[in-house]
Amino acid sequence: MLTYLRKRIIASALPLIVVIVGVFALARMTGNPAALYLPLNATETMREEFAARNGLDQPIWVQIAQYFGGIFRLDFGTSMRTGQDAAEMALRAFPATLQLAATTMIIAILLAVIVGSAAAMKPNGILDRCSSFISMTAASIPDFWLAIVGIWVFAITLGVVPTSGVVGAAAWFLPVATLVMRPFGTLVQVIRGAMVSALSEPYIKLARSKGATEYRVIAQHALRNAAAPGLTVAGDLTVGLVNGAVVVETIFGWPGIGKLMIDSILQRDFAVLQACVLLTAVAIFILNILIDVGYALLDPRVRPSAGARQRRKARAAQGPTQGEDEHQNQNGAPVLVMAETSKGSH
Amino acid sequence: MSHRTPRSHRIPLALAASALLGTTALSGCSVANSEEASSGSGAPSDTLRVVLQQEPPTLEACESNLTSTGVVIRSTITEPFIERNPTSGELEPKLATEWSSKDDKTWTLKLREGVKFHDGSDFNADDAIATIDRAVNSKLGCNVEGYVFGDDDLKLKKVDDYTIEVTAAKKDPILPLRLSFLEVVPKETSATEKVREPIGTGPYQLADWQAGQSINATAFADYWGEAPAFKKANYQWRSEGSVRAAMITSGEADIATGLSPEDNIGDLGVSYPNNETVALRMHADTAPFDDIRIRRAVNYAIDKESIVASLYGGRDKAAAQLVPSGVVGHSEDLPVWDFNLDKAKELVAEAKAAGTDVSAPINLVVRTAQFPKIQELAQVIQEQLTQAGLTVNLKMLETSQHLTYQVRPFPTKEDGAIMLMTQHGNQAGDAAFTVDQYMTSKGAQSAFGTPELDKLIAAADAATGDDRQAAFEKVFKYQNDEVVQFAHIAHQTGMLGISPSVAYEPNSSSGDELRLAEVTQAK
Numbered sequence: 001m002l003t004y005l006r007k008r009i010i011a012s013a014l015p016l017i018v019v020i021v022g023v024f025a026l027a028r029m030t031g032n033p034a035a036l037y038l039p040l041n042a043t044e045t046m047r048e049e050f051a052a053r054n055g056l057d058q059p060i061w062v063q064i065a066q067y068f069g070g071i072f073r074l075d076f077g078t079s080m081r082t083g084q085d086a087a088e089m090a091l092r093a094f095p096a097t098l099q100l101a102a103t104t105m106i107i108a109i110l111l112a113v114i115v116g117s118a119a120a121m122k123p124n125g126i127l128d129r130c131s132s133f134i135s136m137t138a139a140s141i142p143d144f145w146l147a148i149v150g151i152w153v154f155a156i157t158l159g160v161v162p163t164s165g166v167v168g169a170a171a172w173f174l175p176v177a178t179l180v181m182r183p184f185g186t187l188v189q190v191i192r193g194a195m196v197s198a199l200s201e202p203y204i205k206l207a208r209s210k211g212a213t214e215y216r217v218i219a220q221h222a223l224r225n226a227a228a229p230g231l232t233v234a235g236d237l238t239v240g241l242v243n244g245a246v247v248v249e250t251i252f253g254w255p256g257i258g259k260l261m262i263d264s265i266l267q268r269d270f271a272v273l274q275a276c277v278l279l280t281a282v283a284i285f286i287l288n289i290l291i292d293v294g295y296a297l298l299d300p301r302v303r304p305s306a307g308a309r310q311r312r313k314a315r316a317a318q319g320p321t322q323g324e325d326e327h328q329n330q331n332g333a334p335v336l337v338m339a340e341t342s343k344g345s346h
Numbered sequence: 347m348s349h350r351t352p353r354s355h356r357i358p359l360a361l362a363a364s365a366l367l368g369t370t371a372l373s374g375c376s377v378a379n380s381e382e383a384s385s386g387s388g389a390p391s392d393t394l395r396v397v398l399q400q401e402p403p404t405l406e407a408c409e410s411n412l413t414s415t416g417v418v419i420r421s422t423i424t425e426p427f428i429e430r431n432p433t434s435g436e437l438e439p440k441l442a443t444e445w446s447s448k449d450d451k452t453w454t455l456k457l458r459e460g461v462k463f464h465d466g467s468d469f470n471a472d473d474a475i476a477t478i479d480r481a482v483n484s485k486l487g488c489n490v491e492g493y494v495f496g497d498d499d500l501k502l503k504k505v506d507d508y509t510i511e512v513t514a515a516k517k518d519p520i521l522p523l524r525l526s527f528l529e530v531v532p533k534e535t536s537a538t539e540k541v542r543e544p545i546g547t548g549p550y551q552l553a554d555w556q557a558g559q560s561i562n563a564t565a566f567a568d569y570w571g572e573a574p575a576f577k578k579a580n581y582q583w584r585s586e587g588s589v590r591a592a593m594i595t596s597g598e599a600d601i602a603t604g605l606s607p608e609d610n611i612g613d614l615g616v617s618y619p620n621n622e623t624v625a626l627r628m629h630a631d632t633a634p635f636d637d638i639r640i641r642r643a644v645n646y647a648i649d650k651e652s653i654v655a656s657l658y659g660g661r662d663k664a665a666a667q668l669v670p671s672g673v674v675g676h677s678e679d680l681p682v683w684d685f686n687l688d689k690a691k692e693l694v695a696e697a698k699a700a701g702t703d704v705s706a707p708i709n710l711v712v713r714t715a716q717f718p719k720i721q722e723l724a725q726v727i728q729e730q731l732t733q734a735g736l737t738v739n740l741k742m743l744e745t746s747q748h749l750t751y752q753v754r755p756f757p758t759k760e761d762g763a764i765m766l767m768t769q770h771g772n773q774a775g776d777a778a779f780t781v782d783q784y785m786t787s788k789g790a791q792s793a794f795g796t797p798e799l800d801k802l803i804a805a806a807d808a809a810t811g812d813d814r815q816a817a818f819e820k821v822f823k824y825q826n827d828e829v830v831q832f833a834h835i836a837h838q839t840g841m842l843g844i845s846p847s848v849a850y851e852p853n854s855s856s857g858d859e860l861r862l863a864e865v866t867q868a869k
Contacts, residue, residue, distance in 0.1 A: 030746065031746045031747065031749075031750065033746075035746065035749040035750070035753060036745065036746060036749065037489075038487075038489070038492050039411075039489055039492040039493035040749075040752065040753050040783065040790055040791055041492065041493065041496075041782075041783045041789075041790040041791070042492035042790075043492070043496060043497050045497050046487065046491070046492045046497070049485065049487055050487055053487060081403040081404075082403045082404055082542070083404055083406075083539075083540050083542060084542070084557075089557070092557060092558065093558060096558075148586075148588060148589075151588075151589060151592050152592070155592060155596050156592055156595055156596050159596065162596075162598060163589055163592040163593050163596055163598055164584055164589050164592075164593070165559075165582065165598075166559060250585045250586065251584075251585075251586050251589055252589075253559075253582065253583065253584045253585075253589070255557075255558030255559050259585075260558075266744070266745065266746070268746060
């Protein structure tokens, strides 16, 4: 597992560097920030002084060298907009986004597992059709529209929650309810599909024939085998939220990193933008590692050690066809799987 | 087959469950870095709650000409030497009680006695000189320096503890008006670094600023003037206009800035003239705008009255010049160009007959979301100019890209003629702040000019009193008759949301400096 982790870390480090350099270069290609920070009638002298003050008069290679030097000292520079330390601004905003993302995903996953499993019990039944309609609707509603309607209904008409802000438990309701819809809708469809497939497997029939309760059949046999695709999709959705739920943060005045990043882009606040991108990139990098580990824990077939063992066994037994191994699933039922199981993209 | 959960699986599951519970507990009720106090807690009658469009990037006093900064600090946290009455346009005493000059170059300011800063120190001539020196003469790069003073430094002299002399590099009859942009800070304020949270003399002092969430202020007990009606003030910000409006209708805020009727504010929305004027600036370096007949045709082809009535509910006013009523130099007699499509077509035909390439494309450059319904306005103008026989392409750009067209040096490799939609706000109250930038041959936001117009502007800049008014009126008339760089569209209005629990009469400055001391409890 450690070798596996090391390989994953090395493989993810290169994209991280590419992202950092890319953001640095692309941000500077979008125009001179002096026009945004100085009065429109600022003189040439003032523009030169501004460039010198912010290091923008240096050649690009000097700027990038200073930036990388700063990263190693954990110094990301100063915000042109606020005069504050860029890293401090990013680190202050990030926890609020993480809280929102975590709460949203916990609720979405729990609801999706319940609804998706219930729907899979009887494919094409009334419950399945209803859940399909609801999940597709939830996955397609635009955040912006839902947020505004939510404010109108729950804050203005019913007056049960505040319109926006971050104070008190009630302030969580609208942002989380708005954000939960899309992951919920998507996950219900994934889990329902995986559960339908899992419930038709021979080991489920075997479990039922041995007298296992329906709860045990679903929770301990089918759901565990159906969890892997759900984890992959949930990981993707979480990555999107960690990157900042810009619309929701903007509408509800949630002081998260998505809003900070958008403001930094619009204001060409390079230092803050770079700090935000690096922070979220590192967070996504860690999240991907966690998803990989979770995936490996859920499905022994993707563990490198297990895979190697299985390949050795397969070679010894001269397996049925090239590239496929016959082995037992985690519940002991024999199934045919690809030796190098794809985890999908994160 | 065992139905028991293997031990190796139980551990990660337990860890995952713990992580989830931990996160949930962490989330709990409070958002990271937030405190309950940020709601502006306290009895509603004690706290005035204001919701702004955006968080101020800084509260630095020498950046107070930035709308998002000035709306919080000007005349609330800090105070200027002199205050311009937004309704009458007259200059009124604040921390300077008198000002005079014998030569329009050296100005003597008498300072108010008995004024205390929020840190308890007394205000005197040393603070006044330090404030001007810091904002205008230092290398801080203050926004107010670029906006109001330019590169020239001011000479400063302390006459006595409550009298100073300010000398400009050349004659400056509106130096007191320029000084009205300076918010006074104590002499101890850093002259080498900007200060995010200033110490001022205003009726409110900063209590705390929770970055990303709110700013709280409390009434200053030792304020030299009348005590404000509210003991506390709380600022929050929401980017979305409909959310700001909802905060008013739901009773979560008392005043909301930057609203429009589309935000569903209903009767709680109060309109006010905000000194902003929308116009089209035509670049005469390429066809078809190198022919004045085409520039005149543009003015005739746009139905300004219908635009104001249909798009802006009749609140705005069709414009004939870049400054609205109330600004020195505005001419009440200057007529708005008639809407006359036949005349426009006739001028286009004449220009074509004279060899002008009237089919050359015109790029209408517009800033996305600069003000309400800007896209609809641009589309209407595009359609009306097309009816006059011109070819207009709409180019919607975000702020930074739009600025490359707004300020010199302008793009040179443009495929077509440039027509920029500009929104100009003259908050200073004097036309010099408009025409120097927008109409001189080398003005930062002027596409072209003429030597005659430059002379008229120079004469107006040097004039005083009634002569100044007349001189600027002449400048605006000459622009419309002989230069026609602009097609003026409308003088705009702003809208505040005001809760029934408070009383406030907005004025043309309310969007830039919301003087909280002028807000009272509703009777």
